[in-house]
Every structure is written in C-alpha cells, then in structure tokens.
Amino acid sequence: xxxxxxxxxxxxxxxxxxxxxxxxxxxxxxxxxxxxxxxxxxxxxxxxxxxxxxxxxxxxxxxxxxxxxxxxxxxxxxxxxxxxxxxxxxxxxxxxxxxxxxxxxxxxxxxxxxxxxxxxxxxxxxxxxxxxxxxxxxxxxxxxxxxxxxxxxxxxxxxxxxxxxxxxxxxxxxxxxxxxxxxxxxxxxxxxxxxxxxxxxxxxxxxxxxxxxxxxxxxxxxx
Numbered sequence: 046x047x048x049x050x051x052x053x054x055x056x057x058x059x060x061x062x063x064x065x066x067x068x069x070x071x072x073x074x075x076x077x078x079x080x081x082x083x084x085x086x087x088x089x090x091x092x093x094x095x096x097x098x099x100x101x102x103x104x105x106x107x108x109x110x111x112x113x114x115x116x117x118x119x120x121x122x123x124x125x126x127x128x129x130x131x132x133x134x135x136x137x138x139x140x141x142x143x144x145x146x147x148x149x150x151x152x153x154x155x156x157x158x159x160x161x162x163x164x165x166x167x168x169x170x171x172x173x174x175x176x177x178x179x180x181x182x183x184x185x186x187x188x189x190x191x192x193x194x195x196x197x198x199x200x201x202x203x204x205x206x207x208x209x210x211x212x213x214x215x216x217x218x219x220x221x222x223x224x225x226x227x228x229x230x231x232x233x234x235x236x237x238x239x240x241x242x243x244x245x246x247x248x249x250x251x252x253x254x255x256x257x258x259x260x261x262x263x264x265x266x267x268x
Contacts, residue, residue, distance in 0.1 A: 151230035156237035
C-alpha cells in the first residue's frame, strides 16, 4: 500500500465516524467552575488565533524562510505553554483513552490520527520519501499511544471498581497517577510536533500548523 493511500484510507475512516467523536472540539477541556483556567485558556486561544493569522499571511505573501522559521518556533513554544497549562489542574482534562480511531486522546489530540486527518491536505506538496517518513512517524506514535492508553484504561477500571465498592478515598489519591499519564501524553505530542517539523519544509510545516489550528480550535471547521 502506498503512503498516499494509507493516509487517504485513514481520513475516510475518520470521516465516517460520528461527529461527536471526530469534531468534538469543545470536549478538549471540561471547564467546570475553574474561572482561572478558563481565563488562561481564553488568553492562550486569542494568541493562538493571532499566530495562525500571521502564518497564513506569511504564506500568502511568500515571505522568506526566516520569517516562517520565526513563526514556527513561536508556535511550537506556544503549544508547549498549552501543555503546561493543562497540567495545572487534571480536573479540567477530558480523558479520552480508548485505543480506537478517535482523534481525541489523553488531555488533547492523538498524534497518529491527527496526521491521518491533515496529511491528505498536504500530500500534494510532499515527496514520496516525506510521505514514507511520515508513515513511519505514525506507526511510532501509535505504539506509544497504545501503551499509554492501556495504562490509563487500567487506572480507570481500578477507579471504577473502587467507586462501585465504596472506596471513594482511592479516587482522591489517583490524581498524581493521572497527572503522570497526562504529562507523558503531552510529551508524546511535543515530540511529535518537533519530529514532524524535521520531516517537512518550512512552508509545508507552516501549512500543517494552519490545518492543526483549524482542526483543533476552530469550531466552524469541517475537518
């Protein structure tokens, strides 16, 4: 199977999933009474939207690579701030853990599935070698995602059993364990973003960041 067919099949599969699985952008976080978190996220999103506009303008103006490199670097740092903000309070995180085809995962996006959604829009500018390298990255992400998802599922089962049996105290002590899984998932996402940056040209990665912003943070997106 060719690299392009691999991504096309992945995108068709996701397109067939219920909208509440593929396009549940509002479910990245459950902001329940935490006004500080809501305020910080609002500020982060405002800056994120400004960065997306700057990247789009730079691509349209065909600016030199130095400008794109600067914007890409700022965007990667901004996503790192996003990860750090999430770990401030695990009660705000939507814990999507199942090792299935869902785009959403432990506290955010699932790298392997995100690529299957976005890459079909970029493959017109990618070489066969790039597509092959990206396929290898998908497989690498899938292995790590599966291991973390299994660990989270086991923890959730323990918590479910404890709640059923009336051992509610165990649930209160599980936050550090959930935090470790969230930090590991955030590390996977950060590593993924940096590794993909090394596989694409500056303009290709800038296009990827535009698609990423549309896919994850634009409620009107059709992705």
